[in-house]
Amino acid sequence: MPSPFDAVLEAPFGKLGVRVAEGALRELVYLPESTPLVDSSDALIARLARQLEAYYSDPRATFDIPLAPAGTDFQHRVWRAISAIPCGSVITYGTIAQQIGSVPRAVGQACGDNWFPILIPCHRVVSASGIGGFSHHTDGYLLNIKHWLLRHEGVMLI
Incomplete structure (x- = not known):
C-alpha cells in the first residue's frame, strides 16, 4: 500500500x-x-x-518554505499571532484570544488545526495552568513532541 x-x-x-x-x-x-x-x-x-x-x-533557525493556502480567516489570524511568538517563549491561549478578540477554546482549536506545525510554532502556545494540549490531544506521543520542542527551544514547563 x-x-x-x-x-x-x-x-x-x-x-x-x-x-x-x-x-x-x-x-x-x-x-x-x-x-x-x-x-x-x-x-x-x-x-x-x-x-x-x-x-x-539550532532552534533559532528560520524557515522560508512556501505554504499552500489552507484554513479559515479566523485560523489565519490565530496562526499569524502564533508566528509572532519568539523562539524560547510561550504564550497562553487566553492571551492570543485577547489579542485577536476571541476565546481560548477557539484559539486552541485553531492551534490543533495548524497544517504547518514547527513552521507555524503552535507548540509555543500553552494553557494558563500548564502545557495544554497539542494537535487536539492531551496525552500520548503528540504531547511528548510538544515537550521535546519546548525543551529544545529552552522553555522549561512542568
Missing part, C-alpha cells in the same frame, strides 16, 4: 509526514517513531528537510 505522504522524514521526536502540491508545502503531520520513512526526490521536500535539520541543530 503506498504512503499517504509525499515523504516521511526522520525527526528527533519521531517522524514527520510531508505533503506538497504545486510547489508549496500542503501539510506537515507528526507521526510515531514506528512509521516507515518515505524518500522523495522533490526539491521542495529536500529544502524543507535541510531547514528542519537546521532547526533541530
